[in-house]
Amino acid sequence: MTQRNEMETTFLSLAENESFARVVIAAFAVQLSPTMSEIADIKTAVSEAVTNAIVHGYEGSCGQVTMRAVIEGATLTVVVEDKGKGIRDVSQAMEPFFTTHPEQERSGMGFSVMQTFMDALHVESQPGSGTRVTMRKKITGGLA
Amino acid sequence: MLQNIRDGSRLTVRLSGELDHYCAQRTRRELDALIADPGVRTLVLDFSNLQFMDSSGIGVILGRYRTMRDRGGSVAVIHMNRHIERIFHMSGMDRIIRQLDRSQEAADA
Numbered sequence: 001m002t003q004r005n006e007m008e009t010t011f012l013s014l015a016e017n018e019s020f021a022r023v024v025i026a027a028f029a030v031q032l033s034p035t036m037s038e039i040a041d042i043k044t045a046v047s048e049a050v051t052n053a054i055v056h057g058y059e060g061s062c063g064q065v066t067m068r069a070v071i072e073g074a075t076l077t078v079v080v081e082d083k084g085k086g087i088r089d090v091s092q093a094m095e096p097f098f099t100t101h102p103e104q105e106r107s108g109m110g111f112s113v114m115q116t117f118m119d120a121l122h123v124e125s126q127p128g129s130g131t132r133v134t135m136r137k138k139i140t141g142g143l144a
Numbered sequence: 145m146l147q148n149i150r151d152g153s154r155l156t157v158r159l160s161g162e163l164d165h166y167c168a169q170r171t172r173r174e175l176d177a178l179i180a181d182p183g184v185r186t187l188v189l190d191f192s193n194l195q196f197m198d199s200s201g202i203g204v205i206l207g208r209y210r211t212m213r214d215r216g217g218s219v220a221v222i223h224m225n226r227h228i229e230r231i232f233h234m235s236g237m238d239r240i241i242r243q244l245d246r247s248q249e250a251a252d253a
Contacts, residue, residue: 015166022164022196040196040227047198051165105172105203109235113199116234 005031005071013058013065013082021050021067021080028069029076032139041117042076042137048110049080049133055101057084057131074139081132087125094123146174147193153185156222160193163201172204179208185217188244192223201228202235209241220244 007028011017022043029042046067053065068079087093094115099108115121118135125131147158157178163171179187187208191197209219220242224232232238 015164018164018166019162037227043196044198044227044231047164047196051198051200055165105168105207107199107202107206107235109199109202109231112234113231116230 003073006069008066008068010064010066013054013061013063013084015051015054017065018047018050018054021065022047025067025069025078028071029139032071032074032076033141034139035142038137038139038141042078045114045117045135045137046078046080048113049078049135052110052133053080053082053084053131055104055106056087057082059085074141075136076139077134077136079132079134081130083130086127086129086131087123088127090123090125146171146178148178150184153183153217154188155179155184155186156188156190158190158193160195162196163194163204164196164198165200168200168204172207175204175208176211179211182215185212185215187212187217187219189219189221190223191221191225191228194225194228197228197231199231199235202231202237205232205237205241206235209237218242222246222249 009024011020025046026039026043029039050065063082063084066081070077092098094111096112097108099106114135118137120136122134149156155178157175159171161167189205212219222244
């Protein structure tokens with residue numbers, strides 16, 4: 001098994017790139033021999049983080065989203081970062097069902113999904129300069 | 145176009161592909177066109193062909209639930225895989241939307 005590996009990709013904040021980010025993270029995580037369920041968890045959490053960057057970080061304007069991933073032993077760490085408008089109150093944003101866009105039928109479940117599907121979630125944000133979401137998951141490959 | 149089967153006042157729509165923020169708008173538009181007919185009283189969403197869903201899908205289901213509820217109708221779901229089912233339960237939608245099992249698929253939902 002790979003002891004340490006890293007990757008980084010930067011893409012424009014276009015909704016088309018949500019599926020791109022999912023495919024990239026799944027392809028990178030495969031070297032940890034994850035189960036189908038673990039792959040689905042990672043793809044879903046990444047999809048939520050990238051969607052947040054596109055919908056909330058840039059609010060439809062075009063900017064860059066960077067996804068970095070690190071494998072250390074059996075642990076995968078994913079960082080999704082944007083240089084968008086940031087979140088004023090991170091703990092409020094992380095409350096289940098909190099949404100600033102109810103008219104767009106946003107469910108307000110993004111952070112809850114990331115929290116549930118990954119082992120650890122850390123959100124740092126600076127209004128006006130962007131948001132960085134760090135997620136960690138230990139991949140058992142069904143051996144746990 | 146979404147595959148759909150009409151049986152009296154019941155409309156079953158089979159979702160396919162991936163339901164993320166990118167695909168949500170199109171799915172929403174297509175579902176709304178299908179349920180524009182007030183004769184539709186029960187909307188059954190069939191997930192058997194859906195490969196991926198994140199919380200954007202919750203918004204789509206919840207929006208259609210409101211439309212159907214406002215006309216005295218209902219929404220039910222069927223054939224969710226374990227992963228989609230987890231998101232469904234996490235969002236609390238299982239408290240307002242019925243989940244049909246295989247035996248109820250053809251029954252009067």
